[in-house]
Amino acid sequence: MSLNNNLNKILIIDFGSQFTQLIARRIRELGVYSEIISHKQISNLNKLKKNAKGLVFSGGPLNVYESKKIKFNKEILTLGIPILGICFGHQMISKELGGKVKQSKNREFGLVKIKKLKNSLLTKNFFNKNGINDVWMSHADQVVKLPKNFKPIASSVSSKLCMIENKKKNFFGIQFHPEVTHTDKGKIILKNFIFLICKIKRNWSSKHQKQKLINEVKNQVGNS
Numbered sequence: 001m002s003l004n005n006n007l008n009k010i011l012i013i014d015f016g017s018q019f020t021q022l023i024a025r026r027i028r029e030l031g032v033y034s035e036i037i038s039h040k041q042i043s044n045l046n047k048l049k050k051n052a053k054g055l056v057f058s059g060g061p062l063n064v065y066e067s068k069k070i071k072f073n074k075e076i077l078t079l080g081i082p083i084l085g086i087c088f089g090h091q092m093i094s095k096e097l098g099g100k101v102k103q104s105k106n107r108e109f110g111l112v113k114i115k116k117l118k119n120s121l122l123t124k125n126f127f128n129k130n131g132i133n134d135v136w137m138s139h140a141d142q143v144v145k146l147p148k149n150f151k152p153i154a155s156s157v158s159s160k161l162c163m164i165e166n167k168k169k170n171f172f173g174i175q176f177h178p179e180v181t182h183t184d185k186g187k188i189i190l191k192n193f194i195f196l197i198c199k200i201k202r203n204w205s206s207k208h209q210k211q212k213l214i215n216e217v218k219n220q221v222g223n224s
Contacts, residue, residue, distance in 0.1 A: 008203050009033040010194060011052035013042070015060030015070070015088050023056060023086070023179045026187060031202030032194050040071045045079060054082045054198035057089025059177065063141060064088070064095045072096065082170035084122075084193045087139055090173030093147070094164070097171075100145035106158040108137035108175075111182060114154045120165055121196045122172050123153060126188045135176035135183045137162075142175065170197050 010027050014020045014036050027034035035052075042048065055076070062069055074096050077083070085093040091101045116123065116131035127133050143161040146152065150171070153163035162175035172193065178186035194200050 008200055009035060009052060010054045010056055010198070010200070011048065012036045012056045012058055013076075013089070014038050014058050015092070016062065017059035017086075017088065019177055019179050020058045023058060023190075026179045026190055027056075027194065028204060030187070030191055030194060031204055032200050033204040042071075042073055042076065045073065045075055048076070049079045049081060052081060053200050054084070054194065056193075057083065057085040057092055059087030059089060059138070062088065064091045064101050077171075080169075082193070082198050083172065084189075085171075085173040086179070087175060087177060090164070090175050091141055091143055093171060093173050094143040094145075094150075094161075097147035097150075097166075099143055099147035099150070101141050102144050104140055104142045104158060107140050108156065108158055109139075110137065111135070112137045112156050112158075112176070114156045114162055114176070116154050117152050117163075120153045120163075120167075120172075122165060122174075122189060122192050123163070124188075124192050124196065126185055126192070127154075133184050135178075135186070136180045137176050139175060143173065172197075 010032060012023055012034055020036055024034040024036055077096060095101050111134050113132055114135055116127045142159045146161060146164060150164045150166045152161050153165055156162050159175050164173045176183055178189035
């Protein structure tokens with residue numbers, strides 16, 4: 001497992017979603033460094049803990065019960081790092097912590113209206129004045145039973161547990177995709193997770209990173 005030594009960053013655990021790169025891009029657009037690592041490559045948990053201030057579990061094409069295809073170290077959930085699970089990632093958190101996931105009777109693909117059930121730091125300024133928002137769903141399975149100490153944040157007609165949280169542990173699960181432009185104000189979810197929950201400060205830009213690499217090359221050439 002190779003990680004950039006930068007504590008002030010978000011690490012994205014990739015479960016094979018077509019949107020994983022987009023998640024990383026959205027986070028970097030907010031001025032925070034993000035790095036992607038496959039769920040199959042996580043080995044050194046101490047190094048992971050020292051190299052990330054927040055984790056995002058991506059979506060993915062698999063079913064959470066396909067254990068032979070999924071390599072997930074449950075110890076990740078004991079590191080004390082805030083976690084945001086998106087789509088499959090939401091289901092994975094729920095399943096690993098004792099919740100239940102099963103195939104949806106009514107699959108949700110496309111724009112879906114969700115309704116706020118309770119206030120949360122994750123959804124600050126996300127819902128309209130009526131507590132409604134349009135989000136982009138793409139799932140065949142759903143969480144049907146909450147893990148212990150989790151509360152529902154929002155629901156849709158077909159997915160009653162489409163947003164959940166464990167406030168004490170700073171674990172959050174959302175069934176929709178905040179990274180796509182189809183989700184109204186989706187970037188606010190990522191913004192709230194990064195700045196309000198993980199308490200990361202903006203410290204990254206592509207221009208800054210480019211200059212840093214140039215300086216490193218100059219130093220290497222100068223020392224050779």
